Amino acid sequence: MQMNRKKTVNKITVFFLITMLGVSALQVNQLIGMAFAQSENWYVGKGVKPDTHYTYEIKNADTNQGQPFTMTIYFKEYNETGKYWVAPTFVVDQGKVINGTLYLSDLDLTALGTSPIPPEMTQYRSAYATTLTWLSAFVSKPGQSLSSPSWGKIAAIGGSEIRPSGSAKVTTPAGTFDTTAISYHKGVDNHIYVNKDMPYPVKAETFADVTSGKPPIQYAFELKATGIGQPPIPASQVQIPVPPLNIQTPRGTYNVQLLWEPVEIKAGNDTQFGAIFTDDKNNIVDRVTYGYKVMDGNRTVIDEFKNQRATEGIGQFTYKFDTQGEKYLQITLETATGENLGMFVESATFLLLVQ
Incomplete structure (x- = not known):
């Protein structure tokens, strides 16, 4: 009788130990799985280190x-x-x-x-x-x-x-x-x-x-x-823009290429500008009317001209800058292929340096 009771207790103990080991193994596997999942996760900032x-x-x-x-x-x-x-x-x-x-x-x-x-x-x-x-x-x-x-x-x-x-x-x-x-x-x-x-x-x-x-x-x-380590901050260097300059309008519908001569823009002298208008496939856009604004380095408008014609997609105009320094030239399409662009603003703004 005593021996049977011991056998029963031993069986219960073995069953309990096996159950506990199974639970522990499951928990370990879950922890390993969580750790693996965490290691393959990515977020903006992962791996960043000081210095x-x-x-x-x-x-x-x-x-x-x-x-x-x-x-x-x-x-x-x-x-x-x-x-x-x-x-x-x-x-x-x-x-x-x-x-x-x-x-x-x-x-x-x-x-x-x-x-x-x-x-x-x-x-x-x-x-x-x-x-x-x-x-x-x-x-x-x-x-x-x-x-x-x-x-x-x-x-x-x-x-x-x-x-x-x-x-x-x-x-x-x-x-x-x-x-x-x-x-x-x-x-x-x-x-x-x-x-x-x-x-x-x-x-x-x-x-x-x-x-x-x-x-x-x-x-x-x-x-x-x-x-x-901390990289050195470079000194500003004046970069003089040279033609041609190409800028795509914000919606990607048109490209504006700006040319001018003489290449060195001098205050007090006339500069001849040319603007070439193409579509998103680089085909010339005909029957264009456009306007342009001349702005100073703070983007304050100095002059503004409207209803300029580029019948075959090429516009020309002459401008004389009074002062030296950075200037901005903004060219805006008003009509293209003879049609008004309505609510859409198709423009390109170019940085120039007047010497």
């Missing part, structure tokens, strides 16, 4: 008519109290250097409104938000899996799904990187390339949403350089 810097070339349709500029971000230190990175940042745009300090949120590297930057850097902070950190709307900390079937939908009418679409080896001036392409389709394919160990995407090319014609680039960027 490192990144330089990008950026094109953004809403900044300087889509003309390229470079931005260098130095992650100096982490502010534990405010939960943000202190990041001295400088922009080089057509030789002009603008610098300030961005406070970048620990959650998704969003530039905080308290960042101490000069007014002239505001447009570049906006460009930063809509390019390098655009994905933060989908992958703030702790992020999403790089093998997930979907990251959500883009915020647009009929917005498509944005998702990892496969691996890609991407080469930029900073090197060659193993990446995952994050893609969505809206008229055309848009791709953003993410390396799992880097805080920002390595490269991107996305396009504006248009109802017809060839969509223009909404934004594009690529990593130019990365390194350890």
Whole structure:
């Protein structure tokens, strides 16, 4: 009787131990699975380290008519109290250097409104938000899996799904990187390339949403350089624009090419300008009327002229600048192929240097 009782107790003990081991193994497997899932997650800001810097070339349709500029971000230190990175940042745009300090949120590297930057850097902070950190709307900390079937939908009418679409080896001036392409389709394919160990995407090319014609680039960027330590801020260098200059209008419908002679624009002397108008397929647009504004370096209008004719797509005019310095010349299409453009503003603004 005593022996049978011992056998029963032993069986219960063995069963209990097996059950506990099974539960423990399940918990371990769950923990391993969670750890693996966490390791393959990515978010804007993952892998950032103090005393490192990144330089990008950026094109953004809403900044300087889509003309390229470079931005260098130095992650100096982490502010534990405010939960943000202190990041001295400088922009080089057509030789002009603008610098300030961005406070970048620990959650998704969003530039905080308290960042101490000069007014002239505001447009570049906006460009930063809509390019390098655009994905933060989908992958703030702790992020999403790089093998997930979907990251959500883009915020647009009929917005498509944005998702990892496969691996890609991407080469930029900073090197060659193993990446995952994050893609969505809206008229055309848009791709953003993410390396799992880097805080920002390595490269991107996305396009504006248009109802017809060839969509223009909404934004594009690529990593130019990365390194350890604070990079030196370069001195501003005067870059003298030379013809021809080409700018696409904001909707991507037309291109405006500006030429002038003499190439060296002198205050007090006449300068002969030519404007060539083409469509998104680079075909000459005939029966164009246009206007142009001359502005100073602060974009204050000095002169304005309307109803200029470019019957065969080529307009010509003469202008004399009274003073030296940076000037802006904005050319706006009023009609094209004889039709009024209505509510759409199709313009291109060119930076000139008068000597």
